Amino acid sequence: MRVISGARILSGAVMFALLVSCGGGGAGSTPGSTPDLTVRMRIGEPQNLLIPGNTKETEGDEVLAALFTPLVGYDEDKRPVEKAAESITSSDNRVWRITLKPGFTWHNGEPVVAQNYVDAWNYVANQEHAQAGNHFFSRILGYSALNPGRGERPVTDRLRGLRVIDDRTFEVTLAEPFSQFKAMLGYTAFYPLPKAAFGPDGKITPEYGRQPIGQGLFKMDRPYRKGVDETIDLSVHEGHPGPKPKFRRLQFRVYQSLEKAYEDLLEGRIDIMDQLPVSVLGSARARLGERFIDLPDAGIGYIGTPLKYNKVYSDPRVRKAISMAIDRKSIAEEVFYGSRVPADDFINPAIEGYRQGVCGEPCTYDPAKARQLYHEANGPKKIELGYNSDGGHREWVEAVGEDLRRNLSVEVTVRAFPKFGTILDQLDANKYGGLFRMGWVIDYPSAENYLTPVFSTAAIAHGQNFGGYSNKRFDELIKKGDAARTPEEGLKYYQMADDILIQDMPYIPVYFYRLNAAYSHRVKNVQINLRNHVDWLSVEPA
Template identity: 30%
Template structure:
């Protein structure tokens, strides 16, 4: 076995906390250590196996802790695992766990991870993220997800209470990067068995994170208080963390300016003004999420979208420069690929979408629709669905206008987030707004979405693409594979990629410790503190 210390922080972890932000000299702490952050939508679930949302992950990161965490720059640092060893063949990882406790005072054991991971892949759990365990290449994960093997056959076992062994089917360079994801968090078996689905309710939920759940009014707010049983509680300054749901981004900004919220997304188009008015509060940084309009090419989808010429025409006619420069105005970039441009080691291919001028794209779009038998004299009528948000509405209206000259009539359909995701999962849409945020800093976190058996809401399928994703798992050099995968997406156009995110926020200068260089935008309330007025 080769002992690995993936970062200098990991080496240091043997003698000090994995990562902790502490007040600088001269800073005075507020008596009230409270952090209020904005949520656009209700948190659907605080069950690590059942959450699918970025905002849900933000909450879960406070209530639970996995084997690894991320530091302020996105590097992996110890969580519950204080060290690990990798076998010479890179197929077996052995983690040594620190002395950590659940919020009820009981010890966190290797068996808790075994139970949680087996539960995530168990078809009876109906986890929408079961595929993540497949992506990690854990032995038997795929067969278990398909219902062909028992969950107990997953390649993870407790050697003893403090030693966890994970066996992979193939060397996986990004494996360690997956271990800060919520799907890999431990969960308390006894509590789940006692309360069933109600185990996630305040008063029932037992976690091992730096905070405990004390209140959850669905669609209104969610409240977490410092967990005295957390292994590093003495270095946690923040006492209360509260997520407040506000469906209107502009209203959220108003509440921020009134001092009710400490962090909000800046509404589209307002970053230039706010960065002038409040340069110490308005920030923009790359954020590994990509925005797209997904086409429903399943049997339930409209006939027109089954023609690749129609899909390509719609994609070409989207004026991404206007979207990022005139509508969003926050440092976002036009998307010509699904993979975010800032992902480590990713090279964007030279596609038609990336090289033509907008005038050339519009001409090509008209030609493609004419070849498909459509145009102003034979229009296409489609519905574009998006979830409630002023920014999504503005972009949908823009898309509607870009497509109108082609003879494509778009009806806009605004629905709540839960309805939106349910319809996506059931292919009850024509075109749907969607965004994907990276689960780890490597291109496969985006590209696996479009596998035939991936998340893939539009149900596009391509055998060469699927094989590339298989090949990438064992390739020494994944770069050419990922480039070819993006080329196939450009050729087949299962979605119109719109823009790559930037995190464009107003952050109260009183709140310290929020990361500004982590492209995954993962934050931990245990690292935050509030300054006095």
């Protein structure tokens, strides 16, 4: 799902247990009690109101993950395992039956029922509501009726493929078989919504977006006023079935500066940072010791090209030349102090389907050949390169800019946007036509998830294809992979689609992420799961 707003990544092959003891029990705790502790985590400002179906970036997603429990999570082998669901079954990969676990209640005390999922999915799938997660429902039967296109209005407000059987069971019929549908259901867009989310007009209310009612471990204590409040305050939802967190309150603190957040971490004013400023990576390990986290991850950092909006980048030779002009090894080793890995595929090594070195020449640093190819293709004499200044990207994006100046003999302007959401908004609105810094965190563990949401034609209108790339053959191969009877068969088609991306270079893969995070002396046993969410059940007072 998710576009990465800062220099952060999700854990790749496993859930990483960072089992580090930092001292005695929490202040004021007694055996069998929950310490009266507030755990404080740094985030950037969420792009939108806190509505699951309209959240496509990591900041809001982290908050929502504390408020909701997904239908599935993932085990150490990256297989989906039931969480809010009791069972998810299908005999043909097309008709799926989902049965909910008993005992889940909304934060307002109402029971969670199957209709809550159907109502939420119908809402997000309807083009009239302009939800960022709309495209995730494109596989469900009846999606086209809810999405007739610009200038047309849907003739229905329900997906034909959704049917409530009873309070705990609903059925999902896909337009075509998709063997990985169960794996998708851990993503944010598939969270349910309570009746209280909707106003008299049937739309999600702004009040709900400021203070969502979920069915997860935590509930919101007060509304969050985006752009005004510096904290998002949560407390434990006592009605949640199963284990409870080992602390009472969770506070997300909104920072515009990673450097300021890191200073506060060192001073004990916040407890968890899941991304660190690039400027401190060289010293953080020595300064923090065992509280510094550096582990492999499944994210990818790109330079995006605005193919739909700026024709100067339409020739794939121009994009290939730009790629070959970037010294990935130096960026990974010198800018990131070895905390990144040069990218050589559009699929990350943490996920099955990655092929080492498959990118070949387009991802190989060759300044002379890059310059020759760029000028043969009549590449632009001036390049604008944008990034968000709140996410720790300045150093590496400026390094890319310097590579392009030196190796392509062009004028490069590196442009800082104040917030990540600003870049997304301007790309969505077709107001920015330069190269742009992008990153991708998987929504679910599949090679397909590196391809469809970012590069398919459908994702231009209903996904994260911000560059506007479109290739008919790519779309056809994705469709064949989706319809394959087994994941192994499907992977062959996904890799063929990956080969087309390497040929076309719609985005330029620069590096594979590693998890660079840290925590304070006040907490221990920090774990980060496959979707880059903190596992709040594992966190303990130190």
